[in-house]
Amino acid sequence: MSGLFITFEGVEGAGKTTALSYIHNQLTEAGYQVIQTREPGGIEIAEKIRDVILNPEHTAMEARTEALLYAAARRQHLVERVLPALEAGKIVLCDRFIDSSLAYQGYARGLGIDEVYEMNRFAIEDAMPDLTVLFRIDPVKGLERIAANKDREQNRLDLEKIDFHQKVFDAYELLIERFPDRIQSIDASQSAEVVQNECLKLIKNQLNVR
Numbered sequence: 001m002s003g004l005f006i007t008f009e010g011v012e013g014a015g016k017t018t019a020l021s022y023i024h025n026q027l028t029e030a031g032y033q034v035i036q037t038r039e040p041g042g043i044e045i046a047e048k049i050r051d052v053i054l055n056p057e058h059t060a061m062e063a064r065t066e067a068l069l070y071a072a073a074r075r076q077h078l079v080e081r082v083l084p085a086l087e088a089g090k091i092v093l094c095d096r097f098i099d100s101s102l103a104y105q106g107y108a109r110g111l112g113i114d115e116v117y118e119m120n121r122f123a124i125e126d127a128m129p130d131l132t133v134l135f136r137i138d139p140v141k142g143l144e145r146i147a148a149n150k151d152r153e154q155n156r157l158d159l160e161k162i163d164f165h166q167k168v169f170d171a172y173e174l175l176i177e178r179f180p181d182r183i184q185s186i187d188a189s190q191s192a193e194v195v196q197n198e199c200l201k202l203i204k205n206q207l208n209v210r
Contacts (some may be wrong), residue, residue, distance in 0.1 A: 003086035005127070006203060007097040010135030010156060011169050013142030013149075014188045019118070020093050022196045023203060027091060032207075035085050040073035040094035043080045049073040054155035061156075067105040067116055075123040076097070083127065083149070091207075097129055099175055104157070107171030108164050128182070129143060129146035131206045132198055134172055139165035 008016040024036040032051075040050040052058065053069050074097070085092050098120045106116035140162060146152055176183050186198050 002089045003092070004091045004131075004206065005082065005086055005129045006091065006092045006206070007099070007129040007132045008135065009099045009132055009172065009183075010104075010188060011095060011137060011139045011142045011165055011172070013139075013145035014135035014137045015145070015192060016095045016133070016135045016188075018192060019081055019133075019196045019199050020095050021199055024093055026200055027093075027203070033088070033090040034093060035081070036095075037077070037081055039077060039097055039100065040070055041146050042077045042082075042094075044078040045080075046073040049076075054153075054157065056156050056159060058156060059159070063105060063109040063111055066109070067101060067111060067119060070105065071120050074101075078124055080123065080129055081120075094129075097132070098124060099132060099172070099179075103168045103171035105209060107174070108167035110191040113171070113174070130182075131203065132179070133202055134168075134176065134183050134185040135195070136172070136185050137188040139169050141189060145203050177207050 007012060008020050010016045020036060022032055027034045040053055041047045049069055049072060053061070053066060053073070072203070084092065097116075101116050101120055102113050105111050106113035115123050143158070143162070143165065146158060184202050186195055186202070188195055190198075
């Protein structure tokens with residue numbers, strides 16, 4: 001793959017989606033070929049799986065079912081959208097990827113980070129991100145942001161209790177230690193402008209060393 005694969009991670013309400021759009025615009029204006037996408041979703045089949053996973057009515061969904069659905073959506077999105085863009089030399093900015101499954105299903109749901117990692121290795125083979133930007137914020141503050149943003153999509157994960165979201169935060173801290181060469185973190189409690197500029201700096205550094 002000759003392109004650059006960059007993923008954005010964080011707890012609910014961390015502001016990564018807003019920052020991703022800013023980065024997309026900045027890199028496009030600088031002359032780079034960039035695509036912006038998300039997980040689960042990004043293409044028709046994966047968006048339909050997203051509707052099933054995140055539907056607030058599907059509270060009976062079992063943890064392994066949830067993990068498998070995420071992996072299935074990830075596989076289809078990867079082969080249909082991400083890999084072709086990377087092979088064409090483009091920069092792919094993706095809102096969530098494998099680390100979300102490791103944090104949410106592997107750790108917070110209690111399935112095991114290693115177990116969920118192996119499941120997703122089958123789905124993605126060796127297509128790991130070149131850089132993952134982790135937006136670190138206290139989960140309570142993240143949920144407060146969601147409550148204050150009436151335009152944001154409300155999904156099934158937003159209904160989880162705070163201890164679940166705290167586990168997700170703790171999982172990301174573990175992943176920073178596990179993948180220190182790939183995951184770079186940003187203090188997402190800062191102003192949107194500061195966060196976006198720090199994110200852009202990380203990505204420009206990555207572009208210079210590839």
